[in-house]
Amino acid sequence: MKITEISVFAPNLVEVRTDAGLIGYGEGMLCEETLRQRPGLVIGRSPFEAEAIFEELSANGASPGGLDLALWDLMGKSLGKPVCQILGKPYRDQVLACPSVCGIAQASEHRAIRLEAPGQLRRSHTRVGLKFTARDAEEALAIGERCEDACLEFWESPIPGDDPEGYARLKSELRIPLAAGPLVPLDTLVKDYIQTELVDMVVQDVAVCGLTGLRKLSYLCWLFHVRLTPCCAGTPTGTAAALHAAAVIPPVSNAINTPPVFFISGGMPEVEPAVPSCPGLGVEAQSPCGEPLFTLGGEK
């Protein structure tokens, strides 16, 4: 099976066609400029070369996430298997959803939520994370001291950008689990945050790092005792990818009430959706709307 055509439809649906008639769908950025210059990086190759394609696109400074999801969709469809079974060892067939919300009153049914601003932070029987970026480490420390009693599940991106020294300071002074967010590049994240155990959690967007990236992170996070949480925009494709990724993340511990692996969603999914069991990502057939914004390959 060879990849014959790649298209992007608004807002960011990636469609990959093959000579076997299978079509794979992903969601996220596509490195159009890189592909225009070097179409052979993808066109004519097998979707099973996803790891090589991911590394080659990354080495060329391109973001491979959207395309990578489509390749995994194709691999699963080709084998008749849900992606989680070929991505790694599946540990669960349902994953706790953690919607990202502005206020604690929203998502009242969910057992995990990510708040997008510090405010009322407590709700019983709910794991509450915070995504809020302070101006700098000083401000983060001030906010953090007020939040310590809230028993936060995590505080994502407490300070701007890639700042290991800032994170180290927060870690030494705050008693809140810290999480590095998706804006830190993958290699930097692994080298400076994960293997040094600088953070307690890593949040990664499936549309940016793809499933190949999440698989690398899944092993390394386990190795260095860092929790990994996939996140997505909440679209069907993104949610499916996040569920497959979360399915293969090793559990935090063997305890009976071990803290759950969850995924963060921009939408409002079910409380604990099932990991899709149909081949590929398991998303129902997509019918992209309108003309493609970008196309590469196809019949001449």
Add this chain to the structure above:
Amino acid sequence: MKITRVRIHKLAGKLKDRFGWSLNWADTRTATLVEVNTDEGITGWGDGSFGGERLLSHPELVIGRSPFEVEAIFDDLRAPAATQFDRGEPTSAGLDVALWDIVGRALGKPVSALLGRQISTRVHPYCTCMYRKDWPDPAAGLAEEAREWVAKGHRILKMKVGYGPEMDVEVVRAVREAIGPDIGLAVDANCAYDDGTAVALGREFERLNLLWWEEPIWADDLNGYDRLRRMLRIPLASGETMSADWILRNYVQPRRVQIIQPDLDTVGLTGGRRLSYLCALNGIRLMPHNWGTHIRTAGELHWISSFPDVDSWPAMFEFDQTESPIREAVIRQKIEMDPRDGTIEVPTGPGLGVDVIPEAVEQFRTELITVG
């Protein structure tokens, strides 16, 4: 496609002459080959651990599954974790390689195309040789042997040490004089020393322009390695018996050694891929150990082909040249170094790109275990 059967072939072949290293003498070479059959007639081969008790007591973890579930199977076959420990060590590296062989054959692709970005199509070997023989004069014997390997085109030689500091200096000096200054030379003590002795001996070794010192002390003497790293200017190498998990936590993340040498029979290609990424990120040279048949050699060629140069040091692995009746006999293809540039080509055929000769396997087989 489903896996239908796993056969573990234990092989042994007698040597013409015994050879020795700091720990022992050997008069026989052994191998464990793992053969995996599928319902579509595709068979894969690996050389190394097969899953042990875990597979024998839970065959359903492999039989009936798709070989494309290679990552899941690798982690499913980990040994049970010790109490209060997280996960057990992997036990199925050889079986893992066999699954990658099948996946490659099913897709019509060499393993190197599937593991990751292929950076090299040719890889540099170093020649493992110069074990001890029953020479009346070890220094003279080793020097003569060294000259023979150089005459065959080898550019880097690794010799055995660990027989006491005085003896080691004598023999290494003799070999260095025999081969001249331009041939690379490394030494391997197989964990013979304590770090105090090693640091003193290392000072002498520094004068002999060595490329690395392999296993000077016990692999898990981490404080000892820290001391040697601080005190010696010779790159340190270790890791041949350890899992990817252990190596990454104890050698790579703390940059405790400059070169790590995992063996495919312990880490498999799944573990090998996990190692490659973090080694490259940390600037640690990955130079696999290889003490198996050419089935293992083929697997290591595919693996190392995706590893970038580190500090201008090209992708390199161990090319065992000591006597072995089994090593080359079990595959049809020849894996040889080109003496013109000292490199070996990564196989280009589907899967591992080598074909096993069943009759040869049977010839050397001492035990057969069948699962499924």
